[in-house]
Amino acid sequence: MTPDEFRKNGHRVVDWIADYYEHLETFSVLSPVKPGDIRAALPPAPPEHGEGFDAVLRDLDEVIMPGITHWQHPSFFAYFPANASGPAILGDLLASGLGVQGMLWATSPAATELETHVLDWLRDLLGLPETFCGNGVIQHTASDAALVALLAALHRASGGRTEQEGVHSGRFTVYTSTQTHSAVEKACRVAGLGADALRKIDVDPATQAARPEHLRTLIEADVAAECTPALVVASVGTTGTGAVDPVRALGEITREYSAWLHIDAAWAGVAAICPEVRWLNDGLELADSYSTNPHKWLLTNFDCDAFWVADRAALLGALSILPEYLRNAASESGAVIDYRDWHVPLGRRFRALKLWAVIRWYGAEGLRAHIRTHVALAQEFASWVAADERFELVAPHPLSLVTFRLREGDDATRALMERVNAGGRLYLTHTAVNGQVALRFAIGSPQTQRRHVEAAWAALSA
Numbered sequence: 001m002t003p004d005e006f007r008k009n010g011h012r013v014v015d016w017i018a019d020y021y022e023h024l025e026t027f028s029v030l031s032p033v034k035p036g037d038i039r040a041a042l043p044p045a046p047p048e049h050g051e052g053f054d055a056v057l058r059d060l061d062e063v064i065m066p067g068i069t070h071w072q073h074p075s076f077f078a079y080f081p082a083n084a085s086g087p088a089i090l091g092d093l094l095a096s097g098l099g100v101q102g103m104l105w106a107t108s109p110a111a112t113e114l115e116t117h118v119l120d121w122l123r124d125l126l127g128l129p130e131t132f133c134g135n136g137v138i139q140h141t142a143s144d145a146a147l148v149a150l151l152a153a154l155h156r157a158s159g160g161r162t163e164q165e166g167v168h169s170g171r172f173t174v175y176t177s178t179q180t181h182s183a184v185e186k187a188c189r190v191a192g193l194g195a196d197a198l199r200k201i202d203v204d205p206a207t208q209a210a211r212p213e214h215l216r217t218l219i220e221a222d223v224a225a226e227c228t229p230a231l232v233v234a235s236v237g238t239t240g241t242g243a244v245d246p247v248r249a250l251g252e253i254t255r256e257y258s259a260w261l262h263i264d265a266a267w268a269g270v271a272a273i274c275p276e277v278r279w280l281n282d283g284l285e286l287a288d289s290y291s292t293n294p295h296k297w298l299l300t301n302f303d304c305d306a307f308w309v310a311d312r313a314a315l316l317g318a319l320s321i322l323p324e325y326l327r328n329a330a331s332e333s334g335a336v337i338d339y340r341d342w343h344v345p346l347g348r349r350f351r352a353l354k355l356w357a358v359i360r361w362y363g364a365e366g367l368r369a370h371i372r373t374h375v376a377l378a379q380e381f382a383s384w385v386a387a388d389e390r391f392e393l394v395a396p397h398p399l400s401l402v403t404f405r406l407r408e409g410d411d412a413t414r415a416l417m418e419r420v421n422a423g424g425r426l427y428l429t430h431t432a433v434n435g436q437v438a439l440r441f442a443i444g445s446p447q448t449q450r451r452h453v454e455a456a457w458a459a460l461s462a
């Protein structure tokens with residue numbers, strides 16, 4: 001594709017995306033296709049001769065679009081949001097256009113320095129501890145962040161032995177609440193500890209937040225059995241109900257036993273951009289690492305997980321390997337960051353560009369307005385649920401996730417969800433709270449307005 005052909009087709013693609021956003025509301029939120037429908041509509045073999053971009057755009061409309069679930073739809077209330085926005089899409093396009101691979105500072109100095117700088121901006125915007133300053137990196141996802149935190153924790157707990165001897169250099173244990181995202185168990189499996197190394201901390205049934213006294217009991221039993229507590233993961237905003245663990249109390253116990261404290265704030269963390277919800281940050285000065293996803297609720301296209309460490313030594317100790325072909329003067333002088341040592345892959349995209357574009361386009365006040373709109377809508381939605389005696393709220397809802405159920409029971413609650421989702425006008429998902437089915441109503445699309453939340457409540461209550 002020549003630059004001129006790129007220009008011509010690129011304009012059409014940008015128009016296509018702009019049209020998509022203009023007409024987003026007309027689509028059914030959930031894709032109606034059946035398993036195998038999309039593959040059946042695709043040619044069995046790749047083309048022998050190149051095709052024009054017309055053919056690609058035609059098949060995008062005719063074959064691909066029916067199989068799209070519209071995450072950016074204003075009535076997408078499922079899971080947690082995966083925000084996209086104009087500046088992030090354009091920033092991502094620029095990153096693709098530049099096509100740089102920023103594994104080392106030297107392989108594109110701006111890719112590294114912009115990333116460090118933008119994460120310092122974000123640290124400041126979120127009111128995170130000073131110790132994170134200069135110690136931020138973009139991971140693909142919160143799951144990668146949890147894995148990397150575990151590897152750093154194992155490095156520290158083993159005195160650097162895990163790098164040579166593996167996880168069998170000790171009997172390491174990991175602690176997190178029953179409500180924590182499955183990413184932590186996956187990290188234990190990937191790191192070779194196995195799920196048996198993971199201890200689940202009980203939660204308070206009313207708040208769904210971890211009980212510090214149970215963490216202490218679990219750790220004491222392990223220490224008595226000659227295990228080494230390596231990592232405690234606290235959640236700021238659990239996946240099921242958005243519960244916020246008591247980070248300070250968990251952190252104090254973690255410190256007593258010299259374990260690593262990682263905070264998984266994948267969804268909720270970005271809300272701390274609003275000073276009125278800075279209580280989310282209580283105790284973070286005790287954290288060794290912290291992650292939150294601008295790709296969930298801060299207008300930055302997937303993927304973009306912001307991860308910080310208070311002290312980078314253990315992270316680098318766990319992950320840095322220096323083969324001859326990656327040696328270079330700038331790195332060895334210690335004057336620069338080489339992000340290849342801060343995550344699992346070697347190569348990396350210039351993901352900071354889209355986050356930079358988002359922060360510059362919206363400014364701090366625009367980002368705060370984005371969060372505040374959703375929090376206010378969720379509070380209003382929760383008040384409607386509370387006022388209807390057929391329903392009950394099942395957990396606190398200080399941000400933009402509301403969990404609730406029908407008093408009639410699990411079957412009725414599940415049937416309600418299936419019925420409204422089948423209608424195609426909205427999409428919400430479920431969870432289990434204290435062993436009972438509950439519906440999750442997560443507001444977070446930049447396109448969502450009050451009328452969409454009203455329409456959703458009208459459908460649910462009808």
Ligand SMILES: Cc1ncc(COP(=O)(O)O)c(C=O)c1O
Pocket residue numbers: 080140141142143144181183235237238239264265266267293305
């Ligand atoms: C609290 C929490 N942690 C981790 C994750 C995993 O996120 P990611 O897709 O970034 O790995 C999620 C996903 O929803 C989550 O809610």
